[in-house]
Amino acid sequence: MLQQTIVSDKDFATRSLDTICVNESHLQHRWYHNLKYLVIGILFGIVLIKAEVISWFRIQEMFRLQSFHMYGIIGSAILVGMISVWLIKKKNIRTIYGETISITPKKFNKGQVYGGLIFGFGWAITGACPGPLFAQIGAGTTVILATLFSAIAGTWVYGFLREKLPH
Amino acid sequence: MEFLKNPWPWYVAGPLIGLIVPALLILGNKSFGISSSLRHICASCMPARIPFFTYDWKKEIWNLVFVIGIIVGAGLATYYLSGPAPINLNPKLVEEMSSYGITNFDYMAPVEVFNWKSLLSIKGFVLIVVGGFLVGFGTRYAGGCTSGHAIMGLSNLQMPSLIATASFIIGGFIMANLILPFVLSL
Numbered sequence: 001m002l003q004q005t006i007v008s009d010k011d012f013a014t015r016s017l018d019t020i021c022v023n024e025s026h027l028q029h030r031w032y033h034n035l036k037y038l039v040i041g042i043l044f045g046i047v048l049i050k051a052e053v054i055s056w057f058r059i060q061e062m063f064r065l066q067s068f069h070m071y072g073i074i075g076s077a078i079l080v081g082m083i084s085v086w087l088i089k090k091k092n093i094r095t096i097y098g099e100t101i102s103i104t105p106k107k108f109n110k111g112q113v114y115g116g117l118i119f120g121f122g123w124a125i126t127g128a129c130p131g132p133l134f135a136q137i138g139a140g141t142t143v144i145l146a147t148l149f150s151a152i153a154g155t156w157v158y159g160f161l162r163e164k165l166p167h
Numbered sequence: 168m169e170f171l172k173n174p175w176p177w178y179v180a181g182p183l184i185g186l187i188v189p190a191l192l193i194l195g196n197k198s199f200g201i202s203s204s205l206r207h208i209c210a211s212c213m214p215a216r217i218p219f220f221t222y223d224w225k226k227e228i229w230n231l232v233f234v235i236g237i238i239v240g241a242g243l244a245t246y247y248l249s250g251p252a253p254i255n256l257n258p259k260l261v262e263e264m265s266s267y268g269i270t271n272f273d274y275m276a277p278v279e280v281f282n283w284k285s286l287l288s289i290k291g292f293v294l295i296v297v298g299g300f301l302v303g304f305g306t307r308y309a310g311g312c313t314s315g316h317a318i319m320g321l322s323n324l325q326m327p328s329l330i331a332t333a334s335f336i337i338g339g340f341i342m343a344n345l346i347l348p349f350v351l352s353l
Contacts, residue, residue, distance in 0.1 A: 046241070048240075078318055115305045123342075131234075
């Protein structure tokens, strides 16, 4: 029992390394509970296509200050997200299972600057951040599978070099 | 139906994307983020005893289900909701692209460059493969991407996310204006 606790704690520590996906839910659900995330994903995919967020051309316009479209989308998404998070905290809103909602704060490290710049280069080249990469594949641009595979390789190489990189 | 088929304006799409933040929190205490799915794929397929990939990825399976949803949703929108309206681009961009030989604006990415054949050319390799590598490496190094940092992180008023988002934009400006024109001219 104790052994198990230690193992899962180490697990939590590893995933916390980049402070994403560290919500620890102790509730166990059957597999079909994950289908609700499929539905949200489908809706997100539809919006990405219909608002042309996944367009390589729209991203080029954004980085040349030739259009307001992408700034409007990202800006209004942040605004709605901000108000939602504020309301959830203020009204102490719980999950549909009655759990308390907790958002792990992010800690600063230099990776956010170095990694951020590197991602910015990649974003302008491919015209896609990770969400749109998946959406482009769904839209039928099959060559983006090569881009996705390369992005997975990039993530792997980061994990491999992690200890040697400045953070 | 006409409204759904035409391109959606930013003031419809942006708030809808923003609503994913509370939806995921309320449905299961999950923080919006896409790039971590790439990490879970590494952890599930090739952890290679690297500490960064040695964790129980099955606990994060919701994130993989979510990105599968994105692929399905994008497919549905493309095949059932496409309208005849062409993309309305800034004429300056159209002119610049023509100078690189990019004249087909009918698809989400320029088909002259983003196709399997061009993978073998330097230009295609840089755009498709090198670009993807930078996205995967950079997002993980930064600890998140547009969804995890710019939308989720800023929604939660996180300073590190503001720094990361500023870095994304600066990197994008440098690449799109100073470096990419050379690559596209190759």
